[in-house]
Amino acid sequence: MTMKKPFAITLDPGSSLANKTGAWRTERPVYVDRLPPCNAQCPAGEDIQGWLFHAESGDYEAAWRHLVRDNPFPAIMGRVCYHSCEGVCNRAKLDAAVGINSVERFLGDEALALGWQFEAPQAETGKHVLVVGAGPSGLSAAYHLRRLGHRVTVIEAGEAPGGMMRFGIPKYRLPRDVLDGEVARIAAMGVTFRYGEKVSDILAAMRDEGADAAYLAIGAHIAKRAFIPAKDSSHILDAVAVLRSMEGEAPAMLGRRVVVYGGGNTAIDVARTARRLGATEAIIVYRRTRERMPAHDFELEEALEEGVKVKWLSTITGAEGGKLTIEKMVLDADGKPQPTGEFETLDADSLVLAVGQDVDTSLLAAVPGLVGADGMVAVDLVTQMTAHPGLFAGGDMAPGERNVTVAVGHGKRAARNIDAWLHGKVLAPKAQKPIAEFDRLNPWYYSDAPKTLRPQLDMARRTSSFDEVQGGLTEDTALFEARRCLSCGNCFECDNCYGVCPDNAVIKLGPGKRFEINLDYCKGCGICAAECPCGAIDMVLEAD
Amino acid sequence: MTQPIKFYQTGTFTVGNRLLPEDKRTVQSSTARDNSLNSGHRACQGCGEALGARYAVDAAMRATAGQLIAANATGCLEVFSTPYPETSWQLPWIHSLFGNAAAVGSGIAAALKVKAAKAGLPEAVTRVIAQGGDGGTTDIGFGCLSGMFERNDDVLYICYDNEGYMNTGVQRSSATPPAARTATTQPLGPEPGAEFGKGKNVPLIAVAHEIPYVATATVADLHDLEAKVEKAMSLRGARYLHVFVPCPLGWGAASCDTIRLARLARETGLFPVFEAEDGEITAVTKIRRPVPVDEYLRLQKRYAHLFGAKGHPETIARIQAMADKNIKRFGLLDAEGAA
Numbered sequence: 001m002t003m004k005k006p007f008a009i010t011l012d013p014g015s016s017l018a019n020k021t022g023a024w025r026t027e028r029p030v031y032v033d034r035l036p037p038c039n040a041q042c043p044a045g046e047d048i049q050g051w052l053f054h055a056e057s058g059d060y061e062a063a064w065r066h067l068v069r070d071n072p073f074p075a076i077m078g079r080v081c082y083h084s085c086e087g088v089c090n091r092a093k094l095d096a097a098v099g100i101n102s103v104e105r106f107l108g109d110e111a112l113a114l115g116w117q118f119e120a121p122q123a124e125t126g127k128h129v130l131v132v133g134a135g136p137s138g139l140s141a142a143y144h145l146r147r148l149g150h151r152v153t154v155i156e157a158g159e160a161p162g163g164m165m166r167f168g169i170p171k172y173r174l175p176r177d178v179l180d181g182e183v184a185r186i187a188a189m190g191v192t193f194r195y196g197e198k199v200s201d202i203l204a205a206m207r208d209e210g211a212d213a214a215y216l217a218i219g220a221h222i223a224k225r226a227f228i229p230a231k232d233s234s235h236i237l238d239a240v241a242v243l244r245s246m247e248g249e250a251p252a253m254l255g256r257r258v259v260v261y262g263g264g265n266t267a268i269d270v271a272r273t274a275r276r277l278g279a280t281e282a283i284i285v286y287r288r289t290r291e292r293m294p295a296h297d298f299e300l301e302e303a304l305e306e307g308v309k310v311k312w313l314s315t316i317t318g319a320e321g322g323k324l325t326i327e328k329m330v331l332d333a334d335g336k337p338q339p340t341g342e343f344e345t346l347d348a349d350s351l352v353l354a355v356g357q358d359v360d361t362s363l364l365a366a367v368p369g370l371v372g373a374d375g376m377v378a379v380d381l382v383t384q385m386t387a388h389p390g391l392f393a394g395g396d397m398a399p400g401e402r403n404v405t406v407a408v409g410h411g412k413r414a415a416r417n418i419d420a421w422l423h424g425k426v427l428a429p430k431a432q433k434p435i436a437e438f439d440r441l442n443p444w445y446y447s448d449a450p451k452t453l454r455p456q457l458d459m460a461r462r463t464s465s466f467d468e469v470q471g472g473l474t475e476d477t478a479l480f481e482a483r484r485c486l487s488c489g490n491c492f493e494c495d496n497c498y499g500v501c502p503d504n505a506v507i508k509l510g511p512g513k514r515f516e517i518n519l520d521y522c523k524g525c526g527i528c529a530a531e532c533p534c535g536a537i538d539m540v541l542e543a544d
Numbered sequence: 545m546t547q548p549i550k551f552y553q554t555g556t557f558t559v560g561n562r563l564l565p566e567d568k569r570t571v572q573s574s575t576a577r578d579n580s581l582n583s584g585h586r587a588c589q590g591c592g593e594a595l596g597a598r599y600a601v602d603a604a605m606r607a608t609a610g611q612l613i614a615a616n617a618t619g620c621l622e623v624f625s626t627p628y629p630e631t632s633w634q635l636p637w638i639h640s641l642f643g644n645a646a647a648v649g650s651g652i653a654a655a656l657k658v659k660a661a662k663a664g665l666p667e668a669v670t671r672v673i674a675q676g677g678d679g680g681t682t683d684i685g686f687g688c689l690s691g692m693f694e695r696n697d698d699v700l701y702i703c704y705d706n707e708g709y710m711n712t713g714v715q716r717s718s719a720t721p722p723a724a725r726t727a728t729t730q731p732l733g734p735e736p737g738a739e740f741g742k743g744k745n746v747p748l749i750a751v752a753h754e755i756p757y758v759a760t761a762t763v764a765d766l767h768d769l770e771a772k773v774e775k776a777m778s779l780r781g782a783r784y785l786h787v788f789v790p791c792p793l794g795w796g797a798a799s800c801d802t803i804r805l806a807r808l809a810r811e812t813g814l815f816p817v818f819e820a821e822d823g824e825i826t827a828v829t830k831i832r833r834p835v836p837v838d839e840y841l842r843l844q845k846r847y848a849h850l851f852g853a854k855g856h857p858e859t860i861a862r863i864q865a866m867a868d869k870n871i872k873r874f875g876l877l878d879a880e881g882a883a
Contacts, residue, residue, distance in 0.1 A: 011629035018630060024589065056553060057563060169811030347609060444807065444833075449553035483553040483563065492553075495560025499572040499766060502594040502804055504583045508575050512563065521583035525590035525792075526800030539800075 021503060025524035027539045029497070029517050034436035034489025034535065038085035043401070044071045044140075044409040048100055049490060055103055055482035060227045063482075064107045064116060071408055072143040072186060073136070075112055078105020082296055082404045090438040090488050096451035099473075099481045106478035112181045118189050121149040123523060127422045130155065130211035132199050132363070134183075135163020137217035137395030140411025141418075145184045145215075148419045152191045153209060159200040160247075163219050164396070165404060167244040169220055170264070170273050172467040174536055194495065202363045204392065213418045215384075216377065217395035217411065218363070220402065224356040226261060230319035231472045239266045239354035246273060255349020257281045261316050262354030263293045265403075268300060271308040272350050275317060275463045283346070284310045287329055287337040306463045313337065316351070324348050357395040367391070374399070382429065385421070386416035392418055436489020440535030445496070449484050452477045491536040493516070497528035556767045561621045570766050571606050572598075578605040578634060585632040586798040590799025592789035592806065593677065593704045596763045597621055600702050601673070603735060603770040605635065607777035608671045614654055615639070617685055620711040621704060627694060643684040646692040647697035649674030650722035657698070668698070671777060673801035676704040678719035682746045691781045693753035700776045700783045703746065706791035718743045721814070722844045722866070723859050726794070726845040730733075731849035740862060747818075752786040754823035755780075761817060762788040764806035772819065788815045788883025796845025813867035816874040828874045837864045 005012075036049040046067060054063035067074050078101055089097035110116075129152045132140045134156035142152045160166055161183045187193055199205045206214050223238035237252060239262070245252040258274040260267045263286035273283040284303075286293060288314050293300065304310075311326065315337070318325040324346045329337040348513060352410060361371045369516060370386045372378040377386060377393040384392045394410025397404045420427040455471035456462075462469055491514050498506045499516055505522035506515050528538040548666040552563040560573030571577050580601035580654045587594040605612055613636045616622045622639050625632040642650045649672050656668035674692075676685055681703040692699055708726050709715040731737050734782055750758040756779045761769040769787065778785040790797060790805040797805055809815035809831065814837060817829035838860060841847040850856045871877055 014630045016586075016625070016630045016632035017581055019584035019586065021584055021586070115777070192696025341832075413665060445554045445557040446550055447553065447557065449551050478550050483551050487551070487553075493562055494554055494558035495559070495570075495573040496558050499570065500595065500596070502591045504579050504581075504598070510575070518583070523589040525802075526798070527590055527595075527802055530800040531803050533558060 020418070020520045021523050022505070022520045025519075025522055026542055027524040027526065028519065028542055029524070029526070029528050029537045030264045030521060030540045031239070031491060032489075032512065032536055032538050033433060033491075034440075035433040036436050036488045036490065037088040037090060037094060038098075040435055041085050042409075043403075043406040044077070046070045047487060048520055049106070049487060052100070052103065052482050052485040053487070053492065055107065055478070056485065058479055060107055060110050061114075061116060064111050067107060068118065070412060072118070072140060073108070073182050073408065074104050075108025075182055076101065076136075076165060076174060077408075078108050078472075079174050079178065079468070080165070082403060086246075088111070089472070090436070091442060091484060091486055093232055093438050094443055094446065094486075095448065098484045098486075099451050099454070102452070102454050102473050103478050103482050106473045106475075108178075108182070109472055112178065114316070118143070118147070119184055121187060123149050124151070125149040127212045128153070128210055129418060129422075130206055130209050130214040131217065132202065132205070132214065133163060133217040133219060133395070134158070134161035134193065134195075135217055135219050135395055135407060136165055137407035137411040137414075138163070138215065139183060140408040141217065141392075141394070141413075142191045142217045143189070144412050144415030145418060146186070146189045146191050148231075148415065150419070150422070151368045154191060154193045154213070155197050155199055156193065156195050157218070158197050161193060161195070163217075164221070167221070167247055168240070168269070169404075170243065170246065170269050172274075172276065172469050173269075174273070177325055177466050199363050201366050203366055205363075206391075206517070212422055213390040213392065215411070215414050215418060216363070216391070216393040216397065217407070218360065218397055220357040220359045220396040222358040222360055223353065224358055226316075226321055226353055228316055228351075231321060233320040234321060235350040236319065237350060237352050239270045239352055240357060242270055242352055243273065251277060253350075254279055254352070257347055257349045258283070258352065259316075259346060259348040259350070260284045260352045260354055262356075263288065263295060264354060264356070265295045265299055267354035268308070270354055272303050272306060274352075275306055275308060282308045283348075284308065285314045285316055285324075285326065285346075286310060286312060287315050288331065288335075290311060292331075292335060302469065303349055305459065307483060308408045311346075311378065315339070319345070319348075321427045322347055322349060324351060342474070357396070363399075364431065366421065372399075383421075383427070384410055384419040385417060389423065397462055400440050415532065436535055438488075441488060442531060442533050442535070443484060445531075445533035446486055449480065451484070452481050487534045492534060496531050497535060497537060499528050500531045502527065552719060571603050571770055572766055578602050578610070580605055580634050581625060582632045582634055584630070585625045586627065587620065588791075588793045588799070590802045591620075591624070592763050592791060592802045592823045593621055593706055594624070595802065596704050596769075596787045596789040597675065597702075599763065599766060599769050600675075600773050600785065601635070603773035604671070604673055604700065604777055611670040612636075613656075613670060613672050613852055615640070615645050615648035615652060615672070615674040617629075617674075617680030618642035619677035619680045620706075621675065623678060623711050627637050642680055643690050644764045645674045645680060645685055646677045646688040646699070646701055649701065650688075650692050650695065650697040653698045667780065671700075672698065673700045673702060675704065677702060677710070678705040678707060679717045681705075682718045682744060686746075690753070693750060693784070696755060696781045698780050698782070700773075700785060702785045704787050704789045706789050706794060708791070708794050710791050710794040719746070721863075723850060723856075723863060724795075725849065726846070735859075736849050736856065737846070747784070747786045750786075751820045751823055751825065753782070755782040755784065756822060757783040757816070758820040759784075759785075760786045760788070760815070762806040762810050763790070764803045764810065764814060765817070765829070767800075768817065775819075794846070796848070797843055803845055805840065805843060808835060808843070811835050812837045812840045813871040813876050814840065814863070816870045816876060818874055825874070828876060830878055831871070831876045832875065837867050
């Protein structure tokens with residue numbers, strides 16, 4: 001373009017866009033995605049940050065659908081999961097961890113209230129998978145296998161689904177209508193359930209059912225016995241039997257003074273159950289100290305609030321009639337309890353042993369070499385497959401921490417590997433992204449907001465009824481809680497990079513599409529990376 | 545347990561926020577922003593002034609629906625944006641001399657007033673801003689600026705304060721803070737760097753002119769800056785906006801720390817952010833996370849002589865005292881925050 005120029009002007013006006021300042025750059029910003037600590041921690045492999053993202057905008061159904069890609073039990077998880085995710089939440093370093101568990105429960109309850117259902121699989125594979133055991137792990141595997149298009153038959157020895165969720169976890173922690181609601185949704189996908197059938201030989205069962213693969217998840221429900229010299233008159237029960245009896249017509253008779261022996265979550269469940277059955281005293285006897293107790297501290301805290309007492313550093317050495325002999329212990333240098341020779345007696349109408357559970361491996365008798373020395377089924381920890389091709393196992397019967405969430409995670413992992421195996425493939429391990437650490441965040445940008453505590457059932461009703469102890473969040477508080485998520489390590493489109501670039505070198509691609517760097521003009525100053533709230537931009541040296 | 549549901553994850557701290565209604569988001573978060581100062585300008589990496597100018601002028605462009613003319617003083621902003629024959633400005637833009645941006649603005653406003661009168665309009669539709677750095681505003685252009693205020697000409701004057709003459713090689717201006725090293729205030733002698741007790745506070749001088757609107761802002765608080773520009777453009781008469789813009793080159797700071805420094809300047813109390821109308825201070829931005837001045841000073845090599853083996857803790861204490869005086873004078877801390 002030429003135009004008539006004023007006196008002494010020889011050049012046409014031009015835009016600075018001709019000046020590609022990107023040539024100055026020695027470092028370039030690169031958008032990265034990191035693994036949020038909550039997601040990395042979740043034993044069920046949930047994309048917690050992913051579903052919170054939808055919940056933040058109030059789209060609870062999208063949040064729920066995103067959640068159930070990994071775990072079909074949000075309402076159950078929201079009650080019984082030990083939410084180790086919250087233990088690693090970066091927000092705890094600002095004020096308090098995001099109440100992930102309570103939002104999960106809110107989503108689960110919304111789904112049950114509004115009747116959201118799982119989608120049926122898009123195509124049938126024609127393969128049939130047998131699942132033995134309708135506990136959390138078996139149900140999780142059945143759900144994921146069905147989603148992948150396989151025909152699934154679940155055989156359960158008990159008369160109802162749920163496994164330890166029904167026969168181990170007391171109602172005050174998990175109301176049964178919640179359990180039934182979430183299991184019914186899996187049945188509605190077309191999974192066949194058969195109850196009251198015990199599989200005695202897994203290979204025979206697979207043959208009879210015409211199954212192409214099987215997933216074993218029968219749990220660990222044989223109570224371990226502690227040897228306590230006792231006269232016949234002593235009333236000694238095991239924790240599994242006590243908790244199981246709560247599901248039947250006749251709850252166990254425990255009396256007014258109940259002693260529970262053990263230090264795990266089961267011991268606490270029994271003690272709290274005893275209180276609700278009318279025991280005036282429920283005393284846990286445990287060999288070590290509170291710091292060394294395997295039970296979760298919040299459960300112990302709730303039990304103490306309900307009047308449960310604990311005798312620390314004590315073992316039971318004998319029982320006679322209504323009297324227990326207790327020996328005081330001390331911890332040695334290795335933290336192991338050692339006897340002191342000091343004794344006392346404790347009155348007890350009943351003694352409940354909660355000292356662990358073993359696996360009933362009789363259904364594997366015909367397949368030699370599958371049971372390890374520890375009495376558990378040996379599995380490949382990546383695929384959950386046993387040494388017998390096509391036979392997978394998980395949950396409490398396989399190695400790993402024993403809780404509902406871990407069991408659900410085993411089920412998912414097994415389902416995905418069974419699917420791969422049925423297609424003659426091996427699942428390629430997913431490349432693990434580095435963790436989104438707190439140090440990478442710029443917490444200035446997050447609004448201050450402490451955690452919304454869930455209402456707790458007032459104390460009077462807690463010890464006299466089996467009503468649920470933990471209340472849920474309301475819609476308002478759930479939304480508030482979800483919005484406390486920092487989105488660690490993954491862009492949430494706050495527009496900071498787009499706004500703070502002095503060179504307009506960040507291109508905004510629109511909702512859901514994030515941003516791009518215009519390398520023609522980016523000078524590599526690094527402000528975008530420094531001011532990214534969630535640490536989703538790295539500065540990377542330019543090659544020479 | 546009902547929470548007032550007014551929590552948006554990052555609230556209004558970030559540039560944008562998908563959870564906020566559209567009208568609560570910033571101009572800068574919009575893909576429709578004018579980019580009044582376009583890419584390809586020759587400002588240093590991490591230039592606070594380039595950022596501040598785009599923030600302010602884009603906001604003024606939106607407030608006037610694009611009916612805007614800018615007069616520009618000599619300085620970095622002029623030199624890096626418009627080396628003949630190229631320019632980064634995407635609005636009518638006039639540069640005359642170092643010291644006369646306010647006067648040029650006054651002249652444009654007068655011309656527009658005449659044009660409006662001839663067209664039978666009550667007032668000019670096209671609005672005027674004049675802008676410059678602290679040198680062109682607090683020193684060289686000060687007479688013209690005071691005249692523009694005193695005549696209450698219909699101009700918004702925006703000063704981008706980077707506390708020195710950066711374009712010519714980092715010399716002291718009357719906005720350079722005490723103890724800072726510049727080419728003309730070397731870190732030598734008993735009182736190294738710029739002397740205490742000198743310089744001037746032009747925002748307060750502007751308030752003393754009792755003009756319709758005076759405000760300070762930083763590049764670290766975009767929502768606040770944009771709101772102030774919008775407010776200024778809603779008024780007629782002489783208005784003054786003083787924007788704190790860190791200079792990585794002149795301050796010896798990392799280019800990525802520009803916004804962080806602006807944030808710290810406000811959070812330490814060294815740069816009070818306030819608004820005044822007709823000679824009265826009407827609002828201050830409270831400190832959200834109080835920090836001692838060290839945190840701000842340490843990031844800048846112009847204060848390096850205050851730290852290290854010998855150091856000047858007594859000088860740091862004097863700077864802290866300046867910050868404390870601001871906090872008290874402007875009431876920058878809430879009662880509970882002060883405790």
